[in-house]
Amino acid sequence: MDVSNILASHAAKYQSVTVEKETPLDVDAGFLTVTDPNPIDEESYNENLEEHLQSLARDGVQALLASLFTLPTRPSPDGPLAQLPPPTTQLPRAKPLPQPKPKTKWEAFAAAKGIQKKVRDKKVWDEEKQEWVNRWGRHGKNKEVEDQWITEVPANADVDHDPRKVARDARKTRIAKNEKKHAQNVARAANPRDARKQEIDKTLATTRISTASMGKFDRKLEGEKKMRGVKRKFEPTEKSVDEEAKASLALLSRLDSDAKKTRREPPAEESVLNTRKAVRFASKGRGALALAKEAAGGRSSKGSKGRRIGGKR
Template sequence: MAATVCNVDELLAQAERNEAEKLRTITVDKELDVDFDLGHLLASDKNRVDRSDLAEQKEEFLRSLARDNTQLLINELWKLPSERVQEVVVVKLPEQTTSLPREKPIPKPKPLTKWEQFAKVKGIQKKKKTNLAWDETAKEWRRRWGYKRVKDDTKEWLIEVPGNADPNEDQFSKRVTAKKERVAKNELNRLRNIARAQKIKVPGVGLVPVAKQSKEELARAVGVARTSTASAGRFQEGLPKEKPLKATGKKRKFQPLIGDISSEKTKQLDLLKLMDSKRPKMNMVKAVNKQMREDDREAAAAKGAKRAGKKGRRDRGPPSAARGKGKKGGKPTGGKPQRGKASGGAKKSKTGKR
């Protein structure tokens, strides 16, 4: 059996290389120091990137760069004071130095409900209760609320009838109805709290609480009540002499997803033609009607101006010679003789004497 010859120098050199490889995994050399923001766990590398290495071996280069920067960040975290909590090493991060923009605004504090406002005024503090309670009937620990809760009265087979209640009334159905009313009341209070927080007017049940309801409001409330069923009022019985409700609102119409491809192609081509055309599309009928109205308006204005001119000439009257006025001191040249004057121009007296 041949003996294996081992060179001690080679073994030592291999051990040194292994040790150097281990040390290389935690030590990273950079030309420029990397900036750290440990509050954000952020490392900013400002060193120059070799474009040739990035172009030739892109994946390896990016993976190596990310690994080195992550190692530097972890080294900085190990420099922080640490403590052990439940077999886990925990460090407290310092304050953040980099201001990062928020995607959304800072959430507003949740508004107080009506009960929380009352409890704050009265100084009532909420006491934390355990989820389990002892049930004397079942002799075991049960939940306080929900399924299989303590003192569950829904499982009772016998209910005592109160002295002031109707002996023929079903107490089981009465209890179920009371529970439904409590649930509805809680839901209404929850919606009112939301509306109060949003500063929205809280209407009454079905109608807005005003002094007098209009006919339209009453009809709208009746329509809402009739259609608030699982079948949208299709099987709801009507009252005697009740008029059918009018359909309010618009019914949305959608094109079928699978249909005639030629019509869809025509619509798209028409849309492209309209978008591609430089000159706007003209409605010939509308343009002709507009021109005809303009022509009629101009003709009416010209006719009115002509009538106004004729009327002005009639109001001015005939010339002065036609009105019987002659030359000064002479006889009138025409027209009727003036009243109260003789032919010779002398005035007559009341008795007819000159």
């Protein structure tokens, strides 16, 4: 009995589980994907597109199932489960990379000054108890004054002075300050553009009030808000004689002080004695030449007088 026809029809109906391609299929069991790098057969593609696509899908699924049956399995109530390996296909990110977290004011200051961050221990040594206690929290070292049963009171304290309440209020103030700084850092990290905009607006407002008109006649930028609370104080046009005299004296005193500031100071190597001032004082304002003539004349008269006295003798 010839069964070759029966086997041929069976083989045509049930294809082989082995997929043979010119270029092997790229199977990624981690993502349950199959990539076919082979070029498209134009003849079969143009002849029957649906059959061509079904053939490609069948080969890909067959290769994927063959790779899954080679993976290790583990038992479960629903049956054996295959343990998928890590994916090998590099997929692009669905979202952009996260922006770097902006530094807080302390972090920026520490980076500029080269200060290294030190992690403080949660435990601290208590000399009185001779044991390690918590730095914060329940029965923490920061609550030592609040929890102790006796506390020294200053001599100048009020009658109703409560040291425990003072220590508690100081601790609450520190906590509130830290929470406020933390909220500012979170807001700055959430909206860095808003923080930068506020900084630019503040700088712009500072430059506006540097002019004589307090920015009234300066060129306005597009979208710039109107400044409020910036006014220039003008002196009244009419004043009494005493007020005008005081204003004039104040102006002269400022001019004199400015002139003294701009006056050249002598170098360190020069003498401390002001020779010009000393000569002006000794000559009573007549100058060094008059002082020299006076000194020369005084010596000659003194000598002639001495000779005359000697002649009389």
